[in-house]
Amino acid sequence: MNTPDPKRWKKIEVEEYENLVQQTKPKPPLLKHCIWAFIVGGLICLLAQLIMNYLLNQGIGKVDASSYTSVIMIFLGAFLTGIGIYDELGKKAGAGSIVPITGFANAIVASAMEFKREGYIFGVGARIFTVAGPTLLFGFVVAVLIGLIKVFLSS
Amino acid sequence: MPAKKKRGAQTLVFDKPPVITSWASIAGPKEGQGPWGQDFDWSMEDYLFGEESWEKAENKMLRETVKKALNKRNFDEADAEILMAGDLLNQLVSSNYAARELGIPFLGLYGACSTMAEALLLAAILVDGEFFERVIAAACSHHYTAERQFRFPTEQGVQKTPSSQWTATAAGAVLLEPVGTGPRITAVSIGKVIDMDQKDISDMGSAMAPAAAHTIKTHFNDLNRSSDYYDLIVTGDLGKVGMAITRELFIKDGLQPEPNYSDCGVLLYDDFQEVNAGGSGCGCSACILCGPLLKKMTAGEINKLLFVATGALMSPITSFQGESIPAIAHAVAIEN
Numbered sequence: 386m387n388t389p390d391p392k393r394w395k396k397i398e399v400e401e402y403e404n405l406v407q408q409t410k411p412k413p414p415l416l417k418h419c420i421w422a423f424i425v426g427g428l429i430c431l432l433a434q435l436i437m438n439y440l441l442n443q444g445i446g447k448v449d450a451s452s453y454t455s456v457i458m459i460f461l462g463a464f465l466t467g468i469g470i471y472d473e474l475g476k477k478a479g480a481g482s483i484v485p486i487t488g489f490a491n492a493i494v495a496s497a498m499e500f501k502r503e504g505y506i507f508g509v510g511a512r513i514f515t516v517a518g519p520t521l522l523f524g525f526v527v528a529v530l531i532g533l534i535k536v537f538l539s540s
Numbered sequence: 541m542p543a544k545k546k547r548g549a550q551t552l553v554f555d556k557p558p559v560i561t562s563w564a565s566i567a568g569p570k571e572g573q574g575p576w577g578q579d580f581d582w583s584m585e586d587y588l589f590g591e592e593s594w595e596k597a598e599n600k601m602l603r604e605t606v607k608k609a610l611n612k613r614n615f616d617e618a619d620a621e622i623l624m625a626g627d628l629l630n631q632l633v634s635s636n637y638a639a640r641e642l643g644i645p646f647l648g649l650y651g652a653c654s655t656m657a658e659a660l661l662l663a664a665i666l667v668d669g670e671f672f673e674r675v676i677a678a679a680c681s682h683h684y685t686a687e688r689q690f691r692f693p694t695e696q697g698v699q700k701t702p703s704s705q706w707t708a709t710a711a712g713a714v715l716l717e718p719v720g721t722g723p724r725i726t727a728v729s730i731g732k733v734i735d736m737d738q739k740d741i742s743d744m745g746s747a748m749a750p751a752a753a754h755t756i757k758t759h760f761n762d763l764n765r766s767s768d769y770y771d772l773i774v775t776g777d778l779g780k781v782g783m784a785i786t787r788e789l790f791i792k793d794g795l796q797p798e799p800n801y802s803d804c805g806v807l808l809y810d811d812f813q814e815v816n817a818g819g820s821g822c823g824c825s826a827c828i829l830c831g832p833l834l835k836k837m838t839a840g841e842i843n844k845l846l847f848v849a850t851g852a853l854m855s856p857i858t859s860f861q862g863e864s865i866p867a868i869a870h871a872v873a874i875e876n
Contacts, residue, residue: 399737406738406746409784411702411817418699466695475697476814482697491697499693502593516696 422481425474429485433458455486462487466494492516545668548762550729550755557724558667558675558716560874564608565830566601568683568709571819574809579831580710581608587684587709595633598682598711601823602627602638605711605830606678613715615674620644620715624663625678626655627822628686628707635680644676653748653777654731654851655679656712656826657870661728663716664872673718680711681821690741690856703743703781706815708808712826714834723837723845729759729871733853737864741854745782745805745817747865748850752778753789755869756848760795767795771842774833776825776849776869777805779817804828804849825849837876845874 433454440450462485465471471491475482482488496515500508514521545552565580572583582604589597602625610620623642626649627634639646651658659677666672684694686707692698716725734754738747752775760767767773767790778786783803790797804825805818829847836842850869859865 402736402750405785405788406743409788410743410746410781413701466697469695472695472697476699478697479699488697491695492693495693495696498695499688516693 418479421478424481425478426481426485429458429482429487432461433485458486459490462490463494466491467498471495489517489520492520547727548758550731550758551727551762552661552665552730553727553763554664554668554725556668556718557726557875558664558718559720559724560714560722560834561717561720562609562613562715562722563713563830563834564605564612565712565827566605566608566680566710567823567827567831570683570706570813571708571710571808571827574813576807576828576832579835580827581605581831584709587682594682594684594688595629598627598629598634598680598685599637599641601682601709601711602634602678602680602713603641605680605713606638606642606644606676609676609678609713609715609830615715617642617644619674620676621672621674622647622663622666623676623678624649624659625676625680625713626650626659627679628652628681629689634682634685635678651849651868651870652851652853653681653820653822653824654849654868654870655822656829657776657847657849657872660714660716660725660847660872661730661870663714664725664728667716667718670718675716676713677716678711678713679822679826681707681709681823683707683709683821686821700816701742702816703740703745703779704816705744705777705779705805705818705820706809706813707821708777708819708824708827710808710821710823710827712823712828712830714830723834723874723876725872726875727759727763727873729755729762731755731869731871733866733868735864735866739859739862739864741859741865743781743817744777744820744852744865744867745779746785747852747854748776748778748867748869749782749785749789751867751869752776752782752786752848752850753793755871756790756846757793757795759846759871759873767797768800770844770846770873771800772833772844773801773846773848774807774825774828775801775803775805776851777818777820778803778850779805779820781817782850783818807832834874837874840876843876847872847874 500512663677734751808819
């Protein structure tokens, strides 16, 4: 007779338990989250577009106008983080407020605020990119790769 | 020769059950507005508690709770013989720094959110063993210190899942003595670390439920007690998800969960307080025990209580390395 293998027993136990967990765990309200994300993300983009149109109407060139718009949106994201509104928005909107450039500003300013008490060098300085760091690093890597592709294609 | 006080696999029974002669609790602003706000000794107005940082606030919470528990018996810090305390922060800083100010001989304990039960059971062993006559067991947690250590910067806009829990800002302390008036600790069960391969760090309840069910089942087996022996079995901080799973596990083990089973994480907040599945943190079970539960025991509304604090024993580092979440639960039987 085969002796029961404890590892196999444990595996069955774990699988059974996983089923129980999946049955019990409440599912996130996906549709509601999507609607919130769509509306908030859309409004942020609409606001940016309005700013951009205004700048264009003032006779600013297209390249400059889009740079100014980004700067203004980053400022707004940082400002709303500073006065404690952006995290409340993020709880509801999820990706709708994380994906736009304002969300990137939020990630950096939130880290800076969080670690201020540990001083400006080892706190703010060392930790400001804890959340945004991966985006920056891989953004740079992709930029370099695309730059290289362009160099090869144009040569 | 078998150990005199050990029963079964994991349980100890005391010859001279230590008495909980005094206790105190402090709750944060959110906890103070919850359903048990009136039962805590103190509700903080803000998260800084008059200090410069959240870490200092947490240390002050623990310190003041310990002092309050001693003062209620007309003792001061010099009268306490040993302090056993813990919190959630790296290197147990809140407890260490509180012990620095209090000047009481100190043993720091880490059992994540199970710390209150761990401290209570060790304190009871020390008193029953006639090593000490005035032992303090305490635990605390602070929402924002835990959040920044385990999760995200607090001002970052992150969406929480329905199974996630809110780390409580709270502290609780009890004073144990060999004689006196008050509820007594009659038996304790020391839990095993149980890991059912759960990896979702925003769902601690599912990770901890098997540990809670295992310790409770072992406690009943070791003492040959039936599940209706206790007026209330209360787990530490499983939250709504973990509590629902524990109910299922009880039924599987042949225990009757209703109506005398509850969970501190579910009790601590009202539904509209936006805490998703409920409360967590060392302070969660500590303040519910040292607030409403012991109050109800003195009033005679509860006579036999099984307090089972539960802890998830991972760290952010092990989680990023893909490790599952091990969990532990200790049971403390408190009877009038």
